[in-house]
Amino acid sequence: MADVIQMNYMLIPVIYRFGINLGFGDKTVKEICDETEVDLNFFLQLVNTYHDKDYFPKEELQTIPSKNIVAYLKMTHSSYLNEKLSEIEGLIEALQHAEAEDEKYILLIRNFFEGYKNELTEHIMHEEELVFPYVLAVEEICKTGMVSARNRQLYESFSIVEYQDGHDDVEEKLMDLKTIMIKYLTPPSNTNLYHKIIQLLFMLEQDLNYHSRIEDKVLIPKMILMEKTVAELI
């Protein structure tokens, strides 16, 4: 496992989302997965997906229960909301305090980031409150072949196609923010902090890309298949 992290430090937050903490000595990936009750197959697929952007094992990931995928996506969501966003926000605030002259521009950036944050939060809430319960309900129907009243209601309330359509690019604003900071702003005197913010934005963007790739390429195709099964059942 230590080799995995040495190879790509971007995986530190990823393994943490699985509940794996650093300080694992020379234990292998399998040993740690067994200890923390993480599905080894799922873990490997996901880590490889993150590490190598051309590696995308759609078929293997398709066989993993949606429950696990949803659980993982939820963990990433909470890490965005509770850590990443507030970290960047904090830095922008610090920048604002440190600067006297350019304050006006930093306020602009801050407002812009706030707007982005709200949009992302809304998107995440929508997924957690509507999409994920729906996914779980459909999977339960498929697995048991029974349609409980609650699941039926959930099934009829939504369709994954709707999600696909509404799954618009929340990353657009993030890209704009980066572009503005790189191309159009004169950096404030505290360049160190300024650079750090930009680097964090890049990392957040990368992480979000992987995240939405799993949603778009794994969860949605899987749901489309399951919806067909359910439609036949009902």
Place this chain on the structure above:
Amino acid sequence: MDNITIVVAEASCLIQKGLVALLKNLDGTQVIQKLDKAEGLFESLSTLKPNILILNPDLFDGNADLINQSCAKLEACKLVIISNEKEVENKYSADAYIHYSDRQDKIMDCFESLKEDLDKKYKKEKSDDTISAREKNILKHIALGLTNKEIADQLFISIHTVVTHRKNITQKLGIKSVSGLTVYAILNNLISMDEVK
């Protein structure tokens, strides 16, 4: 153009390595990806956005329809077909063709002329990088939060024209969202901060 990016999709390792070695002699180009199978090719192209794709149709078992269709979708990417077949020119619609038996100077000429094309195109794009006075005016209205229809009415132009301007502005500045454009407008003193709601 600083760097022309190239993707090589060729199953034979000898040919692939040979191509990459030849391209090393061509200044200002860089092979960013080498593939030896068809899977994931077009998927990775959409993220890599290379300037040139060198493709052996054998990867797709010579399925001309599939190749022509998929390659037609690639924007701003030159397609080079490498093949051992005769008359590949009639089968695939590519920007250039390389035959296994071609001599080195012929292959290099082919790449040189592609490179020139790309350089020219890039210069043209670069020259109108800044936004025009007209576009500035439109940008100002966008930043103030007006809809396309409102802008069209105020400036006595059609909605279609407004949309075209918007597209150009976004392309030139690299900013897509309205709030991003607003920030740009304020930074460049097109509007003041108080004007934005």
